[in-house]
Amino acid sequence: MTVISESNIDYSPKRDPQRQFDFYSPPAPTRSIVVFVHGGAWRAYVPSDSSRCACTHCYAHYAHSEDKADHAALAQSLCKHTQLAVAVPNYRLTPSNPQAGDDVFRHPGHAEDLLHFLEFLIQWPGPDGITGVGGGTRRLYLIGHSCSAHMLASIFLDSSKVTPSLGPSATLLEAVKAIVMSEGIYDIPLLLSSFPAYLGWFIANTFGQHDSYDQFSTTHLPLRSSDIRWYIIHSKDDTLVDEIQSQKMYDRLHTLLGSKAAEGVSKNMDQITGDHNAIFKGDAYVRTVGDYITRMDSN
Structure with missing residues (x-):
């Protein structure tokens, strides 16, 4: 199957490489779209040399810890496996070493960008005759890896008491049929108990300095x-990221869904092998995720 691709599509009125997405489509138009959201600890790397200009918001300052382009091969494989369109967005990142006086980009800004993208996507007319839809008739299957699993959980679970800006529209809620989350971060204090160094590496920069980070956990x-x-x-x-993160999120969702849990939430902690990002090598990830999405889309 030939995959049709289009790169660097803006989802924000401001032309910003951090707010663009790449799109991969099978030859036949489809209303179902798989969205893969990359991880990377919410974090951009800032050059340490003197080339850094005085501006604090210029994208040229930052080299992504991860970028949508890094996952082009994965997106194409998912497109071929599912025969569905695949979208891979970027979003703005927190600098790894904020400078004094910087207006630091922090949570929930990353998730706000993602929410903005998803709201854009359900109305986007798309290339090659994929027509824009309203009323929730476009079907979305969302994949969040690592920190982006936290972002998706913050949007599609109810975080309104902490982050009211992350409320999805009724149309978007209806469009999203399933969410796949791999190697996810969900409970920040639990993560820090396993990896104390993460506080200084990215948690404090991402969420700010706090005595406790429990308010930012998605497991409650x-x-x-x-x-x-x-x-x-x-x-x-x-x-x-240790397995206890995923187990705790699974347990929370199982409790929340109650009588619907048997069909509403499932887990797989046996079939995928490899370290955090090495899981994308080979075909096991594509097969596991793609088969699940194909089953959901056939319902």
């Missing part, structure tokens, strides 16, 4: 919709 949030299905996957070989 209520549901926004009981119709969205969830799939939690984790590799036992992951050395950067």
Whole structure:
């Protein structure tokens, strides 16, 4: 199957490489779209040399810890496996070493960008005759890896008491049929108990300085919709995020969904192998995620 691709599509009125997405489509138009959101600890790397200009918001300052282009091969494989369109967005990142006086970009800004992208996507007319839709008739299947699993959980669970800016529209809630989360970060204090060095490496920069980060955990949030299905996957070989994160999120969703849990949430912590990002090598990740999405889209 030939995959049709288009790169660097703006989803913000401001032309900003951090607010663009790449799109991969099968030859036949489809209303179902898979969205893969990259991880990278919410973090951009800032050059340490003197080339850094005086501006504090210029994209040229930052080299992404991860970028949408890094996942082009994965997106193409998912497109071929599912025969569905795949979108891969960027979003703005927090600098790894904020300078004194910087207006630091922090949570929930990353998730706000993602929410803005998803709201854009459900109305976007698309290339090659994929027509724009309203009323929730476009079907979205969302994949969040690492920190982006936290972002998706913050949007599609009810975080309104902490981050009211992350409220999805009713149309978007209806469009999202399933969310796949791999190697996810969900409970910040639990993560820091396993990896204390993460506080200085990226947590404090991402969320600011706080005595406790429990308010930013997603493992105590209520549901926004009981119709969205969830799939939690984790590799036992992951050395950067431990399996207890995924187990705790699975347990929370299972409790929230109650009588609908059997069909509403599932987990897979046995089939995927490899370290945090090494899971994308080979075909196991594409097969596991793609088969799940294909089953959901056939319903």
